[in-house]
Amino acid sequence: MSYMNKGLKELHTLLKEGKVTSEELIKEALEKSHKLQKECNAFVTILDEAKEMPITDNILSGIPYGIKDNYSTKGILSTGSSNTFKDYVPFFTATAIKNLEKAGAVAVNKTVLDEFGMGGTGTTGHTGVVRNPWDKTKMCAGSSAGSAAAVAAGVYPYATGTDTGDSMRKPAAYCGIVGYKPTYGMISRYGMFPFASSLDHCGVLTRSVEDAAIVTDNMKGIDKNDMTTWNSENIHLLEALTGNVKGKKLCYIKELCDINNYPNASEELKEHLANFNKTLDLCTKIGMDVTEVSVDSTLLNASPSVYVVISCAEATSNMSNLTGFIFGPRGEGDSWDTSMKNYRTKGFSPLIKRRFVIGSYVLQAANKDRYFHNAQRVRRLLVDKWKELFKTYDAVILPVSTGPAKDLEGSKNILDQNESILEEHLQIGNYGGFPSITIPNGFVNNLPVGVNITGNCYDDENVLNIAYALEKEMPYKNQIAKERAYE
Amino acid sequence: MNNYKVLIGLEMHCEISETNSKVFSAAANNYSDIPNSNVRPIDMAFPGILPVVNKEAVRKALMASIILNCKQPEYIYFERKNYYYPDLPKGFQITQETKPAPVGIYGHLDYECDGEMKTVRINNLHLEEDAAATEHLPSGSLINYNRAGVPLLELVTEPDIHSADEAVAFLETMRSIYQYAGISEADSKKGQIRCDVNVSIMDKDKDETNPDNWGIKVEIKNVNSFGGVRDAINYEIKRQLELKEDGKYDEMPQQTRRWDEESGTTIFMRGKVDAIDYKYFTEPNIPKYKVKKEWLLEIEKDIPRLAHERKEEYINNYGISSYDAGVLVKEKAISDFFEETIKLGADAKSASNWITTNLLGALNKAELTISQAKMTPNHLAELIKMVKDKEISSQQAKGVFTESLNTGKSPKEIASEKGLKQITDDKEIEKVVGEVLDENPNVIEQYKNGKTNMVNYLVGQVMKKTGGKANPGLARDIMAKEIEKR
Numbered sequence: 001m002s003y004m005n006k007g008l009k010e011l012h013t014l015l016k017e018g019k020v021t022s023e024e025l026i027k028e029a030l031e032k033s034h035k036l037q038k039e040c041n042a043f044v045t046i047l048d049e050a051k052e053m054p055i056t057d058n059i060l061s062g063i064p065y066g067i068k069d070n071y072s073t074k075g076i077l078s079t080g081s082s083n084t085f086k087d088y089v090p091f092f093t094a095t096a097i098k099n100l101e102k103a104g105a106v107a108v109n110k111t112v113l114d115e116f117g118m119g120g121t122g123t124t125g126h127t128g129v130v131r132n133p134w135d136k137t138k139m140c141a142g143s144s145a146g147s148a149a150a151v152a153a154g155v156y157p158y159a160t161g162t163d164t165g166d167s168m169r170k171p172a173a174y175c176g177i178v179g180y181k182p183t184y185g186m187i188s189r190y191g192m193f194p195f196a197s198s199l200d201h202c203g204v205l206t207r208s209v210e211d212a213a214i215v216t217d218n219m220k221g222i223d224k225n226d227m228t229t230w231n232s233e234n235i236h237l238l239e240a241l242t243g244n245v246k247g248k249k250l251c252y253i254k255e256l257c258d259i260n261n262y263p264n265a266s267e268e269l270k271e272h273l274a275n276f277n278k279t280l281d282l283c284t285k286i287g288m289d290v291t292e293v294s295v296d297s298t299l300l301n302a303s304p305s306v307y308v309v310i311s312c313a314e315a316t317s318n319m320s321n322l323t324g325f326i327f328g329p330r331g332e333g334d335s336w337d338t339s340m341k342n343y344r345t346k347g348f349s350p351l352i353k354r355r356f357v358i359g360s361y362v363l364q365a366a367n368k369d370r371y372f373h374n375a376q377r378v379r380r381l382l383v384d385k386w387k388e389l390f391k392t393y394d395a396v397i398l399p400v401s402t403g404p405a406k407d408l409e410g411s412k413n414i415l416d417q418n419e420s421i422l423e424e425h426l427q428i429g430n431y432g433g434f435p436s437i438t439i440p441n442g443f444v445n446n447l448p449v450g451v452n453i454t455g456n457c458y459d460d461e462n463v464l465n466i467a468y469a470l471e472k473e474m475p476y477k478n479q480i481a482k483e484r485a486y487e
Numbered sequence: 488m489n490n491y492k493v494l495i496g497l498e499m500h501c502e503i504s505e506t507n508s509k510v511f512s513a514a515a516n517n518y519s520d521i522p523n524s525n526v527r528p529i530d531m532a533f534p535g536i537l538p539v540v541n542k543e544a545v546r547k548a549l550m551a552s553i554i555l556n557c558k559q560p561e562y563i564y565f566e567r568k569n570y571y572y573p574d575l576p577k578g579f580q581i582t583q584e585t586k587p588a589p590v591g592i593y594g595h596l597d598y599e600c601d602g603e604m605k606t607v608r609i610n611n612l613h614l615e616e617d618a619a620a621t622e623h624l625p626s627g628s629l630i631n632y633n634r635a636g637v638p639l640l641e642l643v644t645e646p647d648i649h650s651a652d653e654a655v656a657f658l659e660t661m662r663s664i665y666q667y668a669g670i671s672e673a674d675s676k677k678g679q680i681r682c683d684v685n686v687s688i689m690d691k692d693k694d695e696t697n698p699d700n701w702g703i704k705v706e707i708k709n710v711n712s713f714g715g716v717r718d719a720i721n722y723e724i725k726r727q728l729e730l731k732e733d734g735k736y737d738e739m740p741q742q743t744r745r746w747d748e749e750s751g752t753t754i755f756m757r758g759k760v761d762a763i764d765y766k767y768f769t770e771p772n773i774p775k776y777k778v779k780k781e782w783l784l785e786i787e788k789d790i791p792r793l794a795h796e797r798k799e800e801y802i803n804n805y806g807i808s809s810y811d812a813g814v815l816v817k818e819k820a821i822s823d824f825f826e827e828t829i830k831l832g833a834d835a836k837s838a839s840n841w842i843t844t845n846l847l848g849a850l851n852k853a854e855l856t857i858s859q860a861k862m863t864p865n866h867l868a869e870l871i872k873m874v875k876d877k878e879i880s881s882q883q884a885k886g887v888f889t890e891s892l893n894t895g896k897s898p899k900e901i902a903s904e905k906g907l908k909q910i911t912d913d914k915e916i917e918k919v920v921g922e923v924l925d926e927n928p929n930v931i932e933q934y935k936n937g938k939t940n941m942v943n944y945l946v947g948q949v950m951k952k953t954g955g956k957a958n959p960g961l962a963r964d965i966m967a968k969e970i971e972k973r
Contacts, residue, residue, distance in 0.1 A: 092533075198771035227772065320569060336628075
């Protein structure tokens with residue numbers, strides 16, 4: 001009998017009725033963790049000593065879950081998937097994880113990410129490449145690669161993630177699951193290793209919208225240690241899932257969704273967009289108004305550069321604390337600057353170093369206005385444009401990526417210039433701190449693809465309810481990656 | 488020198504010592520505790536830490552801004568100043584820049600130098616965090632994170648100061664403001680005050696208000712005492728004048744120098760081209776914070792009486808001389824001691840005299856501050872009352888004062904221990920006078936023969952017999968009466 005492929009509510013009922021125990025669930029989750037580790041390399045640490053928790057009225061009590069390895073966990077190795085942190089054991093726990101602990105949730109592993117969340121492939125962690133459980137030759141996307149792989153493979157119902165550009169919402173699409181990033185400041189970032197503070201969000205990967213609501217209801221809350229958190233006492237995500245979306249207004253963006261914009265479109269892309277249109281039809285079917293809107297493509301196409309400039313600038317500053325003196329393996333050298341230089345040179349992967357160089361360059365006095373300040377201006381324009389859309393529409397609905405998961409080998413295929421914004425538009429949700437959720441909406445070439453729904457700040461209940469209603473119309477809720485090896 | 492004038496600008500850093508916790512950290516704001524005992528994860532920049540602004544530090548910074556007649560911002564923002572140094576574990580300092588506006592911008596302050604009133608324009612006042620303290624030893628360096636994150640106010644003046652004396656007078660005024668407003672102890676011995684000094688010289692006959700006429704700016708870093716500020720400025724003026732005389736001044740590059748206290752010289756650090764690019768950007772983890780008008784009004788109302796206000800009060804209400812009032816308010820602790828003594832019922836003028844002449848003199852000699860003195864305002868008030876009530880003589884009081892200062896015992900206790908009570912009882916003195924007259928018939932005869940000043944001798948004998956306890960005035964009166972009866 002397998003339990004870890006079930007949803008949270010069902011598991012809670014089984015636990016309450018005594019049909020299964022927390023201990024049994026943990027055992028199953030650990031067994032599946034070890035199995036998946038061999039197949040997909042999804043974990044930095046598997047917590048074989050995980051202890052059962054008493055079953056309370058909290059739905060999460062006693063149920064196993066996974067933690068992305070960029071959340072600080074007291075007494076447990078927390079690496080950020082970086083060599084620079086390969087032996088770092090924090091002495092405090094991130095607030096979001098503490099909140100889950102309070103709910104009685106049981107962490108069973110720490111999942112692999114792209115080094116410090118600064119990648120979108122799941123291939124740059126210090127423990128190696130994470131493989132997609134649907135097809136081992138494919139990537140999971142990143143950076144929440146291990147969390148997405150584990151949830152998709154049915155190791156447990158959910159794992160925490162973080163999202164700076166699309167780090168939960170794209171892996172969710174590639175792995176056929178749900179990835180939800182709530183409004184900025186709803187979940188505390190205290191104790192989460194920062195990448196780019198103004199874009200970083202905590203969130204969750206699950207196999208259903210309902211589970212995403214349950215977990216976020218428990219993770220969120222104002223935190224005296226994070227000044228950007230706000231009081232969300234009156235937001236009850238689970239209760240908001242009525243499924244009634246009659247009269248809700250959605251829009252999608254012509255410049256992103258019209259196949260005619262992509263003269264060199266692959267078959268995959270054609271199929272992906274056709275599938276997206278079917279999803280739009282479902283939206284209409286359940287009573288929502290769906291409208292095509294137009295956004296200046298010059299503005300849209302500027303987005304990927306804006307992301308590079310702002311995220312790299314903040315990252316280079318955020319990671320200035322990595323010196324190897326206070327934590328991390330100390331670098332060799334007689335003076336503090338040589339020692340620090342050795343630690344950083346040896347510790348970071350080339351990709352990260354490239355980002356630091358860019359970040360440093362765009363902040364230099366001579367370049368700051370041209371790059372950093374302009375990027376901030378464009379960020380503001382994009383956010384204003386989206387806020388304008390939210391005056392009329394409840395949410396923007398868009399396809400995620402240009403198709404299903406990409407090959408691990410040869411993933412360096414250069415994207416068609418026109419397609420890069422389709423690949424990266426989810427970052428606009430980070431610019432504005434908007435609530436944004438990806439759910440699976442079908443298959444292309446037998447691999448899952450996803451659709452994203454993004455709404456206005458603080459409108460998480462509405463966004464989740466729309467996703468919930470749409471999910472009901474499709475057969476992908478609680479789907480487990482096809483390879484049955486993990487069952 | 489006669490052909491030139493000196494322009495000096497100051498950057499004064501002062502730790503805000505009077506908050507419970509640090510500026511972005513919940514650790515206690517108490518640098519002098521056991522090293523590395525007041526440290527939270529943020530102070531050592533552990534991964535995932537976030538800054539949380541201490542509202543009380545902002546309040547105190549805004550109070551300083553109001554006192555300095557600065558403009559306060561509509562929103563509070565903080566900026567990251569990015570650079571590496573072992574005393575800065577985050578790799579950046581959270582501070583404020585002029586754009587967006589810091590806690591204070593474009594103010595001015597009047598101060599007195601050698602009895603003349605001067606004005607300095609304030610360019611800006613900003614709130615930031617201090618770095619950890621480092622100590623470099625031959626065997627390695629030590630870092631004390633107690634200081635990491637201590638709130639720091641940096642004040643930047645326009646180059647409106649023209650001499651070392653003016654610079655020091657301005658700094659003393661600022662120190663007094665910080666102390667009186669309850670913002671900081673402002674103790675340079677504790678490293679709470681640190682200054683950077685800009686010095687340049689220009690032709691005397693040119694218009695000072697036009698920056699084009701200014702000389703080449705030389706910045707001197709890390710001057711950590713007022714004496715150091717004076718010496719560094721005087722050294723730098725001399726150095727620059729010599730360059731002028733040698734015709735080499737215009738070749739001098741704009742530069743940053745370091746004050747070396749040991750040699751009493753300034754040493755070249757870096758030129759303008761090597762200036763550090765701090766890559767400032769707005770701290771994303773601190774949301775902009777609205778400064779409400781009502782809050783500012785409240786803070787303004789809460790500004791305690793400052794030194795110049797107290798001084799005027801002492802002159803006008805208590806008739807204390809301007810000079811003495813100036814001495815009393817120079818240090819807040821002394822002014823507080825004075826006010827406390829008066830509150831306990833002591834006569835203001837007597838209290839002022841005791842403090843300005845006896846107390847400060849003794850403390851100076853012993854190299855003690857008033858807070859280290861064992862004598863309390865209670866003791867002084869008691870002593871003044873004893874003299875007023877003629878319980879002891881002024882002469883005796885001096886001894887009691889010294890004893891109280893050294894031991895911390897109350898004057899009453901000392902007086903009774905030493906049996907210093909003054910005899911003011913007529914009958915008792917009459918008795919002693921009688922004895923003295925009985926023992927000195929010769930003197931009485933001399934007196935009767937016209938040597939009236941022999942009374943002094945007889946009174947002296949009375950004092951001797953009573954061990955100095957007799958009230959001298961009373962003894963004289965009674966002696967004059969009694970001798971006539973003989």
